[in-house]
Amino acid sequence: MKKIDLVEKEKQREDTGFGTTATSTSARLVNNEGNFNVKKIGQSFEARVNLYHKLITMSWAKFAVISLGFYLVVNLTFGILYYLIGIENLMGVNKDHGLSDFWEAFFFSSQTLTTVGYGRVSPVGYVTNIIASVEAFLGLLSFSILTGLLYGRFSKPIPRIRYSEKAIIAPYLDINGLMIRLANEKSNQLINVEASVIFSRNETIDGVVKRKYYGLDLERSKVKFFAMSWTLVHPITEKSVLFGETMESLQASDAEMLVTVEGTNDTFADPIYSRRSFLYNEIEFGKKFLPMTVPQEDYYLLDLNKLSDTENAKLN
Incomplete structure (x- = not known):
């Protein structure tokens, strides 16, 4: 009977989920921002990165910097690829306006990534068209994800x-x-x-x-x-x-x-x-x-x- 009473008493014990071992004399349980003051080790890579959650909950300034940084890095990467395979594989390049070969390649990359396609410059040959096709697909995918993230950030009740x-x-x-x-x-x-x-x-x-x-x-x-x-x-x-x-x-x-x-x-x-x-x-x-x-x-x-x-x- 005594053991049963102890079990019932333990069931009725008030607990917040932090347990009875959270006895540090210097660490608080909940930070002033409202998040739990708990750090975890031994997580899987997916759980540790948790990219979607971080992109949804980070500040707007940090989100804008990351989005802009991703856009610039992708354009620089593909701009370098177009430049390395030769600017002559981009038909319609006009050097009268003073842009260098690299910047012609960079801005063509931005037009391809966003699927704007002004039509002045177009890819020539299999290699250039394959790279442009991959970049266009990456652009569609990236902006779809970005749209979802923006909706999630705006719709999340804060x-x-x-x-x-x-x-x-x-x-x-x-x-x-x-x-x-x-x-x-x-x-x-x-x-x-x-x-x-x-x-x-x-x-x-x-x-x-x-x-x-x-x-x-x-x-x-x-x-x-x-x-x-x-x-x-x-x-x-x-x-x-x-x-x-x-x-x-x-x-x-x-x-x-x-x-x-x-x-x-x-x-x-x-x-x-x-x-x-x-x-x-x-x-x-x-x-x-x-x-x-x-x-x-x-x-x-x-x-x-x-x-x-x-x-x-x-x-x-």
Whole structure:
């Protein structure tokens, strides 16, 4: 019977997927950008490269540089090939405009790759036509892939949910509460937004340090409309795992708050997800958030610059 109780207790144990061995005293579980702070070794080549995912998720600036670089490298490669087999195999080359043989070959390559085909220059002979055919096929294939990547990047829902720089312990009713403020930075409408907060810390159990996770009950875990700011509040009652915690105790146990937010973008009916974590040194005691919504005559002004503004407050 005792073994059965232990099994049932283990089944009910709160876990985020990081396991009980994530006990580092310097590494956080989730980075501020929302990605998991995990690096893997022993992956297969395909899993390690994961080219499509990288091209979809990288910044627009990096994507533009890579796309332009690929275009230039392909044109340089085929331009060199045309130049090496002889510019005389490109009928219609006109040297009166001052372009060198190489640049004639390079620009013919760009016209072939994009299938523009102005018609002034055309390939002559089997070798030149075969190279031009291969380049045209590569161009069609490349631009098809690029179109798919562009669609994927534009259609991928990217939430712009901003979090307060610090989580705070503030007075709440006649007790205290853990508070985290967030707001939707975009102008799109989010509906049915739900949030959860998990408190994680190292605990010594039977002489072994393990990472434990506790789901924190929130005053309100779901809102129908996420139109303004939203302050997540966990009341620190005597039953709360945070009851009696201090800055020193949080640091000693390498405590971390894991926040997840999910909802629906009503523009495209797409689900959105966002994550953020707060380490023990990103939790402040004796603070309260200042208002960031200012009513105007015809609308409500939400000042995102005040998302993290706080003032001192006496704890209960």
